[in-house]
Amino acid sequence: MALGVFLFAQSLPAAITLNGSTLEVRGDKTVEDALKASGIRPKPGDLVAVDGSLLEADKGKPFHATINGQDVSDLKAKLASGDIVEIGNGGSVEEPSDVVEEVIPWEAQQEGDGAIHIIEGTGQDGKKSTKTGKTSGIVVDQVTQEPVNPVIRNVTPDVGDDKVIALTFDDGPWAEQTGAVLDVLAAYGAKATFFTVGDRIEQDHGAEYVKRAAAEGHQICTHSYDHARGSGKSTNLGFMSHEERVAEVEKGYAAIEAVTGTEASRVFRTPGGNFGPEVIRSIGPLIKAEIGWNIDSGDWNRPGVDAIVEQLENAWPGSIVLMHDGGGDRSQTVEALKTALPCLEEQGYRFITMDELMQYPLS
Known part of the structure; x- marks a missing residue:
């Protein structure tokens, strides 16, 4: 009898909220089933180079989805009644790249021309990464942390x-x-x-x-x-x-x-x-x-x-x-x-x- 009750419960549709609308999901009650029931067809993202330029259309993430605010990437992810689901187009994926990290040395900024030189603030080096795309060969520099420059007040x-x-x-x-x-x-x-x-x-x-x-x-x-x-x-x-x-x-x-x-x-x-x-x-x-x-x-x-x-x-x-x-x-x-x-x-x-x-x- 217990098994029968369980199987009956499993056969019931899951009532979820999908992109703000109520939807009943049957079958295995997965994200894939929700897509089929809703008729939503997410557009895949693109594969892009390290500089953001297009390499291949529709070769990025196939879709974007969250269940109760948590990102999911598996179409077979299970849904339960009461779940809040958001599904949308996939995002771009950046090509693989070689990355070299470099230090950006801080430099004191001079103000004034007096003979007393007072240092205000503590210098902190910044960071820069240089990416070389493995597919495109494109090279880009990106500042990942700005340096903190102290001021020399010449007063x-x-x-x-x-x-x-x-x-x-x-x-x-x-x-x-x-x-x-x-x-x-x-x-x-x-x-x-x-x-x-x-x-x-x-x-x-x-x-x-x-x-x-x-x-x-x-x-x-x-x-x-x-x-x-x-x-x-x-x-x-x-x-x-x-x-x-x-x-x-x-x-x-x-x-x-x-x-x-x-x-x-x-x-x-x-x-x-x-x-x-x-x-x-x-x-x-x-x-x-x-x-x-x-x-x-x-x-x-x-x-x-x-x-x-x-x-x-x-x-x-x-x-x-x-x-x-x-x-x-x-x-x-x-x-x-x-x-x-x-x-x-x-x-x-x-x-x-x-x-x-x-x-x-x-x-």
């Missing part, structure tokens, strides 16, 4: 009526001449920013001068660990490998922190001021800002005390002045400071650190 501090100047010193500490620079700054109550070279801190009593500079309120930053010596030719981190560039910054920080016992400033100056795209890619995530300059004192070339003084006395409110306490004999620098600082002080100028300068609005 200038708006100091208003404040007559402030940022004196910066590169390449030290360097024997007693760093001490001589500190003596002159102390005599005039001037604060400065020292962009130190890490391996100089570790020799010739360099640690003592860094400790003194920090204790006297000067800002201690890194100018790399060894000024891009070796593959960087002592001038450009861009000549180095990614790993070398990262090491130059991280080891520079470590040299400062070993002496001061505090986290090193993330304000950085690249050797030679060479802050190109590859350098930005490597060290951008490691720094807060890269610092250029408005006035090059020229002291690195030892042009004579008067020439250095002339450059210093041309400073204006908010300017960043490049000088050196290391990299060779800096006696001209020391003597120029003795002349220029009192002159500028008489004009109402104050001498502040980069951190202090960057507290002003930056635009």
Whole structure:
């Protein structure tokens, strides 16, 4: 009797909703039976090339169907009363292809022309696929993930009526001449920013001068660990490998922190001021800002005390002045400071650190 009841139930039609209309499906009650009962004749899709052009008509998917929202591809799929079925034309099928994935490197977008270079955002590489159709031979490129490009804001501090100047010193500490620079700054109550070279801190009593500079309120930053010596030719981190560039910054920080016992400033100056795209890619995530300059004192070339003084006395409110306490004999620098600082002080100028300068609005 149970078998009879089952067979009777199986013989009853399935009442379904097909494309919004009620339909009774008999027989095996499959999608194929529903098509026969409805009279619907789906049009097959096409076989297309990787660029979307037609290769063969009607060689794509034969139909499109869902049962209760779930895709089905088998005409023999069973239906039950109450099912909601959608059936329509088949979709296109893309030819088989060979696919090569490539990275799209992110690139920093530059804005402005100021001497303070602030990185906003974190770069993220994109992705591109190149498809070559196995039937057509057609080649197409497709960006599958857009790169995320950080912005380098090259800004200038708006100091208003404040007559402030940022004196910066590169390449030290360097024997007693760093001490001589500190003596002159102390005599005039001037604060400065020292962009130190890490391996100089570790020799010739360099640690003592860094400790003194920090204790006297000067800002201690890194100018790399060894000024891009070796593959960087002592001038450009861009000549180095990614790993070398990262090491130059991280080891520079470590040299400062070993002496001061505090986290090193993330304000950085690249050797030679060479802050190109590859350098930005490597060290951008490691720094807060890269610092250029408005006035090059020229002291690195030892042009004579008067020439250095002339450059210093041309400073204006908010300017960043490049000088050196290391990299060779800096006696001209020391003597120029003795002349220029009192002159500028008489004009109402104050001498502040980069951190202090960057507290002003930056635009």
